[in-house]
Amino acid sequence: MLKFAIKNAYYNGKTVGYLYYDEQQHEYEIEIPKTVKSYEAPPIISDFIKKNQYKIGKEWSYRWVCQRVIPSERQNIGQILKANHMTEYDEFQFLLKNEGRCCQDECYVVKVKE
DSSP states (O other): OOEEEEEEGTTTEEEEEEEEEEEETEEEEOHHHHHHOGGGGGGGGGHHTTOOOOOOHHHHHHHHHTEEEEEETTTTTHHHHTTOSSSSHHHHHHHHHTTTTTSSSSEEEEEOOO
């Protein structure tokens, strides 16, 4: 199981959640510290905080990851894969390559060393 801190650069790199990735099952889960306010978190995570839910299941965690990477149905995905030295689409590899950054917020992921 790999663990990543979800950080928000807008709030001085505050950790707003933890993303867990199971390499065997190719599944994600997110845990949110109870001290995080909904306005400090990116979309989806913010919605769960508003409902007082601090653990996000596999389906919604996967959706959050997919919002942060190049979609598999992108028109020029073959060229993108080639430019990134990839032979097949893997959202996890794209997540690592762009540190989980997207244009909708200031969040990024950092691997937690345990």
